[in-house]
Amino acid sequence: MGGLERKVALLSAVSYTGISLTVALAFLVTATLVGTYTDVARFGGAAWVFLLSMIVTMPLVTSRFKKRYRA
Amino acid sequence: MSTKQITLPVIGMTCASCVTTIEGALNNLSGVEKAGVNLAGGKASVTYDPARVGVPQLVQAVTDVGYEIGTEQVTLQVSGMTCASCVTHVEEALTGLEGVRKAVVNLGLETARVEYIPGLVTVAQMKRAVREVGYGAEEKVEGAEALDREKEARQREIRRQGLYLAFTVPVAMLVMLGTFRDYWILPQLVPEWLGYKWVLGLLTTPIVLGPGRQFFVNSFRGLRHGVTDMNLLYATGIGAAYGIAVVNTLWPTAGFGGEGATFFESAALLTSFIILGRWLEALTRGRTSEAIRKLMRLQPKVARVVRDGREIEIPADAVEVDDIVLVRPGEQVPVDGLVLEGYSAVDESMITGESLPVEKKGGDEVIGGTMNKTGAFKFRATRVGKETALAQIIKLVEGAQASKAPIQKLADWVAGHFILGVHILAVVVFVFWFFVGYNLFFDPSSAFILSPYKLGEIGVFGFSLLLSVTVLVISCPCAVGLATPSAMMAGTGKAAEHGVLFKSAEAIENASKLQTIIFDKTGTLTKGEPSVTDAVADGQWRIADSKAIGHQPAVIGEVLRWAAIAEKNSEHPLGEAIVRGAKAQGLPIPSAESFNAIPGHGVEARFDGREILLGNRKLMRERGVDITTLLPQAEAVEKDGKTVMFLALSSLTSHVPSQDVRRETGDMKLVGLLAVADTLKDYSVEAIQRLHRLGLQVAMITGDNRRTAEAIAKQVGIDRVLAEVLPQDKAEEVKKLQAQGLKVAMVGDGVNDAPALAQSDVGMAIGSGTDVAKETGHVILIKEDLRDVVVAIEVAKATMRKVKQNLFWAFVYNTLSIPVGAGLLYPIFKLVVSPEWAAFLMAISSVTVTLNTLLMRGFVPSIRKEERKRQAVLRQLAPASAGGGGK
Numbered sequence: 030m031g032g033l034e035r036k037v038a039l040l041s042a043v044s045y046t047g048i049s050l051t052v053a054l055a056f057l058v059t060a061t062l063v064g065t066y067t068d069v070a071r072f073g074g075a076a077w078v079f080l081l082s083m084i085v086t087m088p089l090v091t092s093r094f095k096k097r098y099r100a
Numbered sequence: 101m102s103t104k105q106i107t108l109p110v111i112g113m114t115c116a117s118c119v120t121t122i123e124g125a126l127n128n129l130s131g132v133e134k135a136g137v138n139l140a141g142g143k144a145s146v147t148y149d150p151a152r153v154g155v156p157q158l159v160q161a162v163t164d165v166g167y168e169i170g171t172e173q174v175t176l177q178v179s180g181m182t183c184a185s186c187v188t189h190v191e192e193a194l195t196g197l198e199g200v201r202k203a204v205v206n207l208g209l210e211t212a213r214v215e216y217i218p219g220l221v222t223v224a225q226m227k228r229a230v231r232e233v234g235y236g237a238e239e240k241v242e243g244a245e246a247l248d249r250e251k252e253a254r255q256r257e258i259r260r261q262g263l264y265l266a267f268t269v270p271v272a273m274l275v276m277l278g279t280f281r282d283y284w285i286l287p288q289l290v291p292e293w294l295g296y297k298w299v300l301g302l303l304t305t306p307i308v309l310g311p312g313r314q315f316f317v318n319s320f321r322g323l324r325h326g327v328t329d330m331n332l333l334y335a336t337g338i339g340a341a342y343g344i345a346v347v348n349t350l351w352p353t354a355g356f357g358g359e360g361a362t363f364f365e366s367a368a369l370l371t372s373f374i375i376l377g378r379w380l381e382a383l384t385r386g387r388t389s390e391a392i393r394k395l396m397r398l399q400p401k402v403a404r405v406v407r408d409g410r411e412i413e414i415p416a417d418a419v420e421v422d423d424i425v426l427v428r429p430g431e432q433v434p435v436d437g438l439v440l441e442g443y444s445a446v447d448e449s450m451i452t453g454e455s456l457p458v459e460k461k462g463g464d465e466v467i468g469g470t471m472n473k474t475g476a477f478k479f480r481a482t483r484v485g486k487e488t489a490l491a492q493i494i495k496l497v498e499g500a501q502a503s504k505a506p507i508q509k510l511a512d513w514v515a516g517h518f519i520l521g522v523h524i525l526a527v528v529v530f531v532f533w534f535f536v537g538y539n540l541f542f543d544p545s546s547a548f549i550l551s552p553y554k555l556g557e558i559g560v561f562g563f564s565l566l567l568s569v570t571v572l573v574i575s576c577p578c579a580v581g582l583a584t585p586s587a588m589m590a591g592t593g594k595a596a597e598h599g600v601l602f603k604s605a606e607a608i609e610n611a612s613k614l615q616t617i618i619f620d621k622t623g624t625l626t627k628g629e630p631s632v633t634d635a636v637a638d639g640q641w642r643i644a645d646s647k648a649i650g651h652q653p654a655v656i657g658e659v660l661r662w663a664a665i666a667e668k669n670s671e672h673p674l675g676e677a678i679v680r681g682a683k684a685q686g687l688p689i690p691s692a693e694s695f696n697a698i699p700g701h702g703v704e705a706r707f708d709g710r711e712i713l714l715g716n717r718k719l720m721r722e723r724g725v726d727i728t729t730l731l732p733q734a735e736a737v738e739k740d741g742k743t744v745m746f747l748a749l750s751s752l753t754s755h756v757p758s759q760d761v762r763r764e765t766g767d768m769k770l771v772g773l774l775a776v777a778d779t780l781k782d783y784s785v786e787a788i789q790r791l792h793r794l795g796l797q798v799a800m801i802t803g804d805n806r807r808t809a810e811a812i813a814k815q816v817g818i819d820r821v822l823a824e825v826l827p828q829d830k831a832e833e834v835k836k837l838q839a840q841g842l843k844v845a846m847v848g849d850g851v852n853d854a855p856a857l858a859q860s861d862v863g864m865a866i867g868s869g870t871d872v873a874k875e876t877g878h879v880i881l882i883k884e885d886l887r888d889v890v891v892a893i894e895v896a897k898a899t900m901r902k903v904k905q906n907l908f909w910a911f912v913y914n915t916l917s918i919p920v921g922a923g924l925l926y927p928i929f930k931l932v933v934s935p936e937w938a939a940f941l942m943a944i945s946s947v948t949v950t951l952n953t954l955l956m957r958g959f960v961p962s963i964r965k966e967e968r969k970r971q972a973v974l975r976q977l978a979p980a981s982a983g984g985g986g987k
């Protein structure tokens with residue numbers, strides 16, 4: 030069971046980090062393409078979006094994986 | 101394939117075929133390798149592949165074929181919960197454990213009631229699961245010890261947050277003074293060095309890393325297990341404000357807004373306000389559960405018992421059933437029992453809500469926890485420990501407080517998804533202001549609400565981040581989460597104070613919506629035993645050696661006396677009623693010389709040389725007794741549903757065997773009649789009047805014939821009668837009313853009322869009734885006073901009013917504050933809410949809800965109010981009349 034939990038944790042971490050990085054990257058690309066933002070604003074903004082995305086996706090993704098593997 | 105083996109306790113197996121059925125059901129599940137059932141042990145052993153089948157499916161398979169899985173319950177004391185999302189986290193952590201079937205967390209009581217399958221999960225595992233998501237967990241101890249521990253924990257929390265507050269508030273004020281030292285008269289008062297950014301940073305750092313550390317640690321613990329709570333909102337808010345301030349102080353040209361955007365005061369005040377909120381909550385939250393504390397405090401500590409002929413003092417817990425207990429004036433009754441000797445008045449108000457002391461004499465019941473007033477008495481213990489009425493009441497109230505009302509589901513859903521929603525909103529707000537809002541609306545001269553501080557040099561990132569952080573900080577699910585449970589706790593406690601025990605929060609909610617109340621007749625509206633209501637003497641009857649004649653009281657008394665003599669040896673309820681009636685009047689009742697019961701007719705007896713005949717019309721007709729003179733009176737009382745018995749006496753003086761009397765005594769003369777009926781309880785009429793005044797429809801249900809039922813209904817003031825209803829059909833009658841869309845309450849006391857009590861939306865069982873009724877009912881009225889039905893409804897309505905007010909304020913706060921925090925008003929007013937004000941408003945919202953709930957403490961049901969007024973008037977009159985008498 031410990032192995033299963035580790036597997037769930039690893040898969041979840043990879044998924045929510047991936048999703049958050051994608052969202053942050055999307056923000057960075059948009060900020061680079063649209064307008065004339067400073068590097069601090071672009072990268073700072075991307076970091077903030079990444080942090081918030083992690084907070085949002087972490088519980089959602091983790092519980093979904095837990096449910097899937099428990100079933 | 102890795103397999104697992106578990107043992108499930110199975111209830112309901114009676115024979116070998118049960119074994120086959122369960123084994124078949126389990127073995128048919130895909131993923132089950134082997135299932136074996138032990139009939140004697142009541143266990144099913146299952147080997148299965150956890151990747152293909154889970155415990156819930158195994159349990160379902162057993163229940164689907166008609167058996168139950170044995171479960172146990174445990175209550176954990178959970179510390180560290182601050183808001184409704186914590187409730188969801190703890191519930192999820194517990195229900196996530198294999199073997200846990202249900203977990204209900206009560207934020208107000210800080211408890212988690214867990215139903216689990218023994219053998220699959222242990223209490224230690226549950227505690228570990230709760231601790232892993234960032235909360236403290238201990239197995240809840242009962243009674244006074246629990247009270248002490250809970251109080252101690254609360255005091256510790258108050259002290260801890262109080263200490264933090266004592267440190268953060270003065271330091272945060274210094275930071276604020278330093279930040280605004282260029283404004284107003286401050287340059288003359290505040291030294292210049294206090295305005296240096298690095299000084300502000302030095303002052304703020306210990307606040308953030310000291311008292312503020314708790315939010316970072318708790319949110320990290322939660323995040324590790326994939327849960328988000330209020331701590332995360334606080335940590336993100338404080339962290340962002342402090343981080344930006346540090347960056348702008350150390351690297352002012354980094355592009356985060358420079359020196360004009362060093363929000364040290366935001367970080368300091370934000371921390372202070374959040375801690376203020378925590379401190380106020382810790383102070384007030386404990387008070388909503390005051391009723392249960394009061395009840396627990398009632399539990400007596402010592403008892404004086406007689407053992408081996410000696411009077412000794414022992415702990416009340418050590419009293420055993422059948423112990424002889426002594427109670428002196430001013431002492432508490434330690435356990436429940438039956439008075440053997442002595443006489444006293446006992447104050448039972450703390451248990452029953454009865455305001456006047458109740459007289460106790462031999463044969464009367466006493467309740468543990470009540471206070472003896474005047475005399476001393478000796479009683480035999482009948483219920484001790486957890487069986488006493490007080491212990492049962494505490495258990496019921498705790499159970500009700502730990503349950504959830506249907507209205508709470510919405511609040512729980514909102515609060516449970518709130519934190520995530522707020523974080524999503526924070527992203528949306530940030531992205532909007534970053535890409536759109538800043539360019540369109542930003543004005544460098546704009547300022548914070550209630551602050552001279554201008555936004556000035558703040559850049560697009562700083563501004564967007566500021567509004568995003570404000571949204572995180574201003575949102576408050578605490579208020580939403582506390583709204584319902586805090587009011588329910590106060591309501592159930594208040595009801596218990598007045599002798600009404602709600603078994604669940606759902607019962608309170610349903611009681612507040614009632615439209616129809618159905619009363620069982622016998623034993624509920626009426627006393628449930630017949631008594632003599634009328635005695636009429638024949639107008640011509642003269643008592644020997646007396647001048648009394650006809651309807652004079654002495655003659656009527658004689659009618660009762662002769663009837664009682666005839667019935668003295670009878671075991672018929674009507675006969676017993678007559679004997680009781682005569683005794684109540686102080687009449688001497690000598691034994692009859694002979695007695696003969698005539699089934700279905702009456703009795704005949706001989707006393708003092710005279711034959712007595714007491715019975716119905718048929719008996720009188722058979723014996724040739726003329727009853728025409730009293731027929732009009734008989735018919736009149738029969739219309740009221742009463743049973744009439746005629747009394748005839750002979751003038752014979754010789755001893756004639758009773759069998760011969762029937763044939764030979766042609767001189768039997770009618771001397772009177774007696775009417776016997778079940779009478780109304782003391783407050784039935786008043787209760788019905790009050791229910792009508794509340795706008796409720798009141799009905800009566802009974803198995804009696806329609807005439808009797810309508811007569812009682814008329815006396816009590818009920819206009820709708822459901823008569824001649826068989827016990828098994830009472831529930832059907834309730835269903836019929838419910839089918840009309842009515843919310844129905846059933847009030848009853850008997851075993852035959854149980855199905856109707858269960859079927860009704862609110863079943864109210866009379867405390868003196870049967871155990872079955874009390875177990876089935878959703879509400880227990882401790883006293884026999886039917887006015888407590890009104891008390892129950894009034895308390896329920898007041899509680900639900902409070903719930904709705906709380907939810908209103910909580911939702912209004914969030915509905916208004918979140919858009920304002922997100923900068924909705926900025927394009928028009930050029931004002932934004934600073935994070936510290938956001939924190940202050942957030943703290944105030946949850947404290948407002950708790951304080952609003954505390955107003956319930958002043959609630960008094962209308963009946964009690966009137967009683968108190970009456971008693972106050974009597975007290976005022978008493979000295980006046982005493983003074984008048986002296987003159």
